Amino acid sequence: MAGLLRIIVQRLLLGIVTLFVVSVIIFVAVNALPGDFAEAILGQGATPEAVTAIREQLGLNQNAFTRYFVWLGGVLRGDFGVPLSQALFAGNFGTTATGTEVITVVDQIMPRLRNTLFLAGVSAAIAVPLAVTLGILTALYRNSAFDRSMNVTTLSAISSPEFFIAYVLILFLAVLNPVFPSLSNIFPGMEFSERLNRTMLPALTLTLAVTAQMMRMTRAAIINLLASPYIEMARLKGLSPMRVIVKHALPNALAPIITVIALNLAFLVTGVVVVEVVFVYPGIGQLFVDSVKIRDIPVVQACCLIFAAVYILLNLTADILSIVSNPRLRHPK
Amino acid sequence: MTLLYIIIAAIVLLGVAYAFRMAGQAATSNKPFFRDMPFGVAYGYVLGAVLIVLGVWLFFQPQNVDGVPQAGVMFFRWAVQVFVVFAIAAYLFRLLGRSVGTEGSKKLFRSMPLTAAFGILIIIIYAIVAIFAGAIAPYGQEEVLGAANIVPGGNPAMNGNPEFPLGTDQIGRDILSRLIFGAQNTVGIAFVTTCLAFLIGGSLGFLAATLGGWLDQLLSRAVDALMAIPALIFALLLITIATAWAGSASWQVTIYMILIIAVIDSTRVFRLSRAVGLNIVVMDYIEAAKLRGEGLGYLIFREMLPNAYAPLLAEFGLRFCFVFLTIASLSFLGVGIQPPLADWGTMVRDLAQFINFAAFAPNVALAPLLAAGAIALLTVAVNFVVDWMLHKSSGLKE
Numbered sequence: 001m002a003g004l005l006r007i008i009v010q011r012l013l014l015g016i017v018t019l020f021v022v023s024v025i026i027f028v029a030v031n032a033l034p035g036d037f038a039e040a041i042l043g044q045g046a047t048p049e050a051v052t053a054i055r056e057q058l059g060l061n062q063n064a065f066t067r068y069f070v071w072l073g074g075v076l077r078g079d080f081g082v083p084l085s086q087a088l089f090a091g092n093f094g095t096t097a098t099g100t101e102v103i104t105v106v107d108q109i110m111p112r113l114r115n116t117l118f119l120a121g122v123s124a125a126i127a128v129p130l131a132v133t134l135g136i137l138t139a140l141y142r143n144s145a146f147d148r149s150m151n152v153t154t155l156s157a158i159s160s161p162e163f164f165i166a167y168v169l170i171l172f173l174a175v176l177n178p179v180f181p182s183l184s185n186i187f188p189g190m191e192f193s194e195r196l197n198r199t200m201l202p203a204l205t206l207t208l209a210v211t212a213q214m215m216r217m218t219r220a221a222i223i224n225l226l227a228s229p230y231i232e233m234a235r236l237k238g239l240s241p242m243r244v245i246v247k248h249a250l251p252n253a254l255a256p257i258i259t260v261i262a263l264n265l266a267f268l269v270t271g272v273v274v275v276e277v278v279f280v281y282p283g284i285g286q287l288f289v290d291s292v293k294i295r296d297i298p299v300v301q302a303c304c305l306i307f308a309a310v311y312i313l314l315n316l317t318a319d320i321l322s323i324v325s326n327p328r329l330r331h332p333k
Numbered sequence: 334m335t336l337l338y339i340i341i342a343a344i345v346l347l348g349v350a351y352a353f354r355m356a357g358q359a360a361t362s363n364k365p366f367f368r369d370m371p372f373g374v375a376y377g378y379v380l381g382a383v384l385i386v387l388g389v390w391l392f393f394q395p396q397n398v399d400g401v402p403q404a405g406v407m408f409f410r411w412a413v414q415v416f417v418v419f420a421i422a423a424y425l426f427r428l429l430g431r432s433v434g435t436e437g438s439k440k441l442f443r444s445m446p447l448t449a450a451f452g453i454l455i456i457i458i459y460a461i462v463a464i465f466a467g468a469i470a471p472y473g474q475e476e477v478l479g480a481a482n483i484v485p486g487g488n489p490a491m492n493g494n495p496e497f498p499l500g501t502d503q504i505g506r507d508i509l510s511r512l513i514f515g516a517q518n519t520v521g522i523a524f525v526t527t528c529l530a531f532l533i534g535g536s537l538g539f540l541a542a543t544l545g546g547w548l549d550q551l552l553s554r555a556v557d558a559l560m561a562i563p564a565l566i567f568a569l570l571l572i573t574i575a576t577a578w579a580g581s582a583s584w585q586v587t588i589y590m591i592l593i594i595a596v597i598d599s600t601r602v603f604r605l606s607r608a609v610g611l612n613i614v615v616m617d618y619i620e621a622a623k624l625r626g627e628g629l630g631y632l633i634f635r636e637m638l639p640n641a642y643a644p645l646l647a648e649f650g651l652r653f654c655f656v657f658l659t660i661a662s663l664s665f666l667g668v669g670i671q672p673p674l675a676d677w678g679t680m681v682r683d684l685a686q687f688i689n690f691a692a693f694a695p696n697v698a699l700a701p702l703l704a705a706g707a708i709a710l711l712t713v714a715v716n717f718v719v720d721w722m723l724h725k726s727s728g729l730k731e
Binding site for chain 2: 018019021022025026029030137141145146152155156158159160161162163164167168170171172175176177179182240241242266271273274277278288289292293295300303304307308311312315
């Protein structure tokens, strides 16, 4: 047990180091921008006074090393700074466009992050049971017409771009048969059922994208085991094929299945960008794309870091779970 | 409400499946096929039969009711027709491959599943279209022609024009020509990017595997860090910076995009080629070559590369799909291949709104789906071929 704990702590520390390195990469990448934010954003109308004012406000007159640690310190305290668009206006006029309090990056990101996690959660709730069930069924009826058609279908689903799936779903489920709305107009304080209804199409798109991968992995993991002697034994005992697979093969195939599920959940959170844009879903992916277009650096930095953190965290979970579920890895010699 | 009907129908089918198995047992005097059939299998047969009957029924529904086009039926018919045409084309292609060519290629085609034949056929067609786009396309990709928003189909009664079989876009460019040039631009750029990624990732990976030591450690840790950031997010971040560098020169943005995606994807190639390389360097023949005093170049290119050929080729196919999809997604988001170059991702974004007219004008909704479908078709085709190759090289029988 102590060994297991040590492995987990080890992995966690490794994850934190990775995250630190990633933050350096992001910071360096952003600082490779020509000129600095102040000039880049003010553009044609950059007077020396305005540039100086914004530089001072954003702390750009310090060297890169100091700025990195100021930024990192802020991030650790949950302060990602102020969106450039807001900072700019505030720098010029001392107040925001609407005259209210300055909205920070965190204020902008938090509700959207919740929305994205909701979307990812709904898709996962549909995709994981579906994928495991279909995986078991295709392993059970392998090489039948059902298995082959599922193989072709999933292969097509994996390789289609998300926006193709999204538009086909819109065509059939929103335009031709108005079952779900094609625009996911979510706002705070909505009823849960209404919210679910509007999240359904993007969730289904993501489901189609990730189910295929998980299902193929489940099938492969189970079939890999079917040649083992203990499966042979179970068959010779006269157990039904379903029982052989569910009781004898599945527990031993759990490690690869859990890994692929965790990896696909990571994809759910990070791969939402395109889907959110198609359905105008107010999530963090859409915010990211919009910020990229207007080069709102603090927001881009923050989104990037959050995506990377989620990605690393889920990969870490996959790693730890596969160790926990495999006694051989749990007690390394 | 519809959901309720579906659930009721599914429950009714349970009974039908039971009856089907009973009837089968009675009719065949308890042959093993029916006697040993699990209930799930019987249910599957019944469900499949019902779905086929429903499909045939839908296929033969009238396309027009009192002059109102039945969009659902039309889309279904198109989908079925396209599917059947592709299946027949793939079958004929495989037949051709089996009877024409060298002994080796004939043998290859004999063991080939239909999906792989389909994949190869599609890849060949795309390659031809991409290479000879200038000769095939009726108009130029940037040429603004007379009228905007001509409906696909070429039927003047439905706002079409036979001169533009797939219609024109919002500013009057021929969609067919742009689709054809899109093959050249999108596929060409993706191909160049993948080659670049393989050049970087492959050579560094083999180098790390053969030399080992601090170089291996340095490269592997760098790749680990780069892979910790999701690919599409990282690409978007870097492209933001690249567009700032490039300023208004749109071709520069495209060059930067190729470099960025190549570097990001080369990390994945590095992982694979290093892993494959590590398995090869411990072989006896490498030892022998080293003792012979062969140089590093000889070791990598003459000894390791030929033995890593199969997994690398499969990875090339998969990597091409990823790169192609990334570029299409970036273009779709508006930061990839820059106009005026015709490109499928951008076309989907520009034409997407027409989907909403599908209910009363099915032709109109076809244009964005064609561009998105062109992307999907190629990646599906490549994946089919790669799947077959992997299956063949792994020697899996079950």
